[in-house]
Amino acid sequence: MRIGLDARTIFAPQRRGIGKSLLRLYQTLATVRPDWEIIAYHRQADAEVDLLAQANLRFIEMPGDRFDAWLNWRLPFAAYSDQVDVLHCPANQCPRWLSVPTLVTIHDLIPLDWPEVFPAVQVRRFRRSVRQAVRRASGITCPSHYTRRRLVRDYAAAPQRVFVTEWGCQEPVQAAEPLQVLQKYRVEPPFVLHFGSDEMRKNTQQLIEAWALMRRGLQRRAKLLILGLSAAAQQKFMFTCQHLGVSDSVLLEGFADEAEAGTLLSCAEVLAYPSLSEGFGLPLLEAFASGTAVMSSDCTALSEVAGDAALMVDPQDSAAMSSALGRLLRDVDLRRQLAQRGRERIEHYSWTHCAQTFALAVESVAGRRDLRKAA
Numbered sequence: 001m002r003i004g005l006d007a008r009t010i011f012a013p014q015r016r017g018i019g020k021s022l023l024r025l026y027q028t029l030a031t032v033r034p035d036w037e038i039i040a041y042h043r044q045a046d047a048e049v050d051l052l053a054q055a056n057l058r059f060i061e062m063p064g065d066r067f068d069a070w071l072n073w074r075l076p077f078a079a080y081s082d083q084v085d086v087l088h089c090p091a092n093q094c095p096r097w098l099s100v101p102t103l104v105t106i107h108d109l110i111p112l113d114w115p116e117v118f119p120a121v122q123v124r125r126f127r128r129s130v131r132q133a134v135r136r137a138s139g140i141t142c143p144s145h146y147t148r149r150r151l152v153r154d155y156a157a158a159p160q161r162v163f164v165t166e167w168g169c170q171e172p173v174q175a176a177e178p179l180q181v182l183q184k185y186r187v188e189p190p191f192v193l194h195f196g197s198d199e200m201r202k203n204t205q206q207l208i209e210a211w212a213l214m215r216r217g218l219q220r221r222a223k224l225l226i227l228g229l230s231a232a233a234q235q236k237f238m239f240t241c242q243h244l245g246v247s248d249s250v251l252l253e254g255f256a257d258e259a260e261a262g263t264l265l266s267c268a269e270v271l272a273y274p275s276l277s278e279g280f281g282l283p284l285l286e287a288f289a290s291g292t293a294v295m296s297s298d299c300t301a302l303s304e305v306a307g308d309a310a311l312m313v314d315p316q317d318s319a320a321m322s323s324a325l326g327r328l329l330r331d332v333d334l335r336r337q338l339a340q341r342g343r344e345r346i347e348h349y350s351w352t353h354c355a356q357t358f359a360l361a362v363e364s365v366a367g368r369r370d371l372r373k374a375a
Helices: 017-032 069-081 120-136 145-155 178-184 204-213 216-221 231-244 258-267 282-290 300-306 318-330 332-346 351-374
Strands: 002-006 037-042 055-059 086-089 102-105 139-142 162-164 191-195 223-227 250-252 270-273 293-297 311-313
Touching: 002 069, 017 037, 017 351, 037 069, 069 086, 086 351, 102 351, 120 145, 139 145, 139 351, 145 162, 145 300, 162 351, 178 258, 191 204, 191 258, 204 223, 204 231, 204 318, 216 318, 223 258, 231 250, 258 282, 270 282, 270 318, 282 293, 282 300, 282 332, 293 300, 293 318, 293 332, 300 311, 311 318, 318 332
Parallel strands: 002 037, 002 086, 037 055, 086 102, 102 139, 139 162, 191 223, 191 270, 223 250, 270 293, 293 311
Antiparallel strands: none
């Protein structure tokens, strides 16, 4: 089997969630299907990524790339020329020209659910790509049953062509000196950790409002540490904290590197993740792997990922969030119980299972092509 992979997210200068998960998937795929050949197409001429032993790294470029021509034409042409069995497009994008059997990964439908917070051109491209994938792609993978149901119900995707390949998880990387990390971020236990954003769907604003509703005694004893904020977002939420009178108990910070974020997650009493819309929920699994209790949303894919291992709340109910946070900070036994359930829950989300289900999806797509040839 020869797979062509659009590997741009792996080779990105700052590899984010999709790129990190994709890299781990293909590294594990090498152990599940060791005889497969991977051609990883990318656009970083000087990139150095330890992908996997049997991968061929292929740099292709298109000067003056207008109208997504690299994705829509250059990539499919390269896949056709290299005679790949299946082309995998892993980042919510489907080429217009499908030169070979194509497997598209759609992680979520967030730009279509929240069009007001994305540039109009991005929403149009995303909508077009989803429609193309539903109508023309040989197969679609998605990381959750929630996203699969949405594709089938709302976009009339053929159920037999949509495969769920749940992401795996491993224990987050941690810094060698945890105390130094805590000192750097001016925090010590007990504290609640939140990966924040000025995106409305991440619900940072309402979490701060929920924090302000907690008893003052808890606010004096614990801190709310918010990571991942741009300078503009820090300024915006600083005014919110001042207005609500919680500036002394809410810490607003920028982006932390992987080791620092992992250390803070393992040291926190609670991960607060009350997002309004997610296609999966990897931070929940990372908290489970770290032995940290979780408060999260009872909607979208988050309830599916969490199962009974988190305290679930209505993310649009500030009072409910406040009550849940207070309960978790006060109740040591509840935190221990949730942490134990989280450790059990994480066993379901292995990279080996992810790679095996993905391999079956690839084989199904390639098999349909073989059947057409035989006919």
